[in-house]
Amino acid sequence: MTGPAPLKLEANVLVMGADSVGKSALTVRFLTRRFIGEYGDLESIYSHSVTVEGREVLFNIWDFPYSQEQTDESCVEEEKRMQWADGFVLVYSICDRASFNMIRHKVQHIKAIKEYLGLEKLPIVIVGNKRDLHHRRSVSSEEGRLLALSMDCEFYEVSAAEAYHGTLLVFHGLVDKIKESKMVSKKGTGIRGIVKSMSAVFARRRTDSL
Numbered sequence: 001m002t003g004p005a006p007l008k009l010e011a012n013v014l015v016m017g018a019d020s021v022g023k024s025a026l027t028v029r030f031l032t033r034r035f036i037g038e039y040g041d042l043e044s045i046y047s048h049s050v051t052v053e054g055r056e057v058l059f060n061i062w063d064f065p066y067s068q069e070q071t072d073e074s075c076v077e078e079e080k081r082m083q084w085a086d087g088f089v090l091v092y093s094i095c096d097r098a099s100f101n102m103i104r105h106k107v108q109h110i111k112a113i114k115e116y117l118g119l120e121k122l123p124i125v126i127v128g129n130k131r132d133l134h135h136r137r138s139v140s141s142e143e144g145r146l147l148a149l150s151m152d153c154e155f156y157e158v159s160a161a162e163a164y165h166g167t168l169l170v171f172h173g174l175v176d177k178i179k180e181s182k183m184v185s186k187k188g189t190g191i192r193g194i195v196k197s198m199s200a201v202f203a204r205r206r207t208d209s210l
């Protein structure tokens, strides 16, 4: 006798990182298996269903750079996005130390925002991208691993340019953590959930422009 099919899991994922570290490359590689080289600078949200260990997962992936200017408005918007997310992929480039140095602060920020949820383990994955550019490396694998360990996060080093498998591990690893933190999604499902979340994020902007 077979039991009921497991519930579909909805995972809102925020991909964050400094400029040009490969956030779009990583996201597009996961969603399409392809590396297309140039991605423009559009902030984007993608929805895509994937089967992970026999369970259907609807990923809503939001790829956006850290706010350049720390205005009150940009801070509020960033916090709303963090609230929307069930899990985080924090990307740095192994060739860009400044992008690595920002990670610790971002993890602390996310933890502060999510603290009220009382989750034991926040689903956060730290990713060192551009592993293929080893001749230009300025952050060692060890440093990345130690940072992740000290912040209680998962860690992967990948090359979005060279391989699909690494990005697959990143997103599947994150889903495992999200599953642990919420067995059943209590949020709105499908496009309604996204529209609700997007409306929340942009409500302030609309109000301000009236």
Ligand SMILES: Nc1nc2c(ncn2[C@@H]2O[C@H](COP(=O)(O)OP(=O)(O)OP(=O)(O)O)[C@@H](O)[C@H]2O)c(=O)[nH]1
Binding pocket: 017, 018, 019, 020, 021, 022, 023, 024, 025, 026, 036, 037, 038, 039, 040, 041, 042, 064, 065, 129, 130, 131, 132, 133, 158, 159, 160, 161, 162
């Ligand atoms: N060699 C190499 N180049 C990469 C890799 N991932 C991304 N790139 C390149 O790095 C550049 C930036 O990639 P994006 O994916 O646009 O980076 P992003 O973080 O989304 O950039 P912003 O939208 O500006 O914040 C592009 O020229 C990519 O082709 C990688 O793994 N290896």
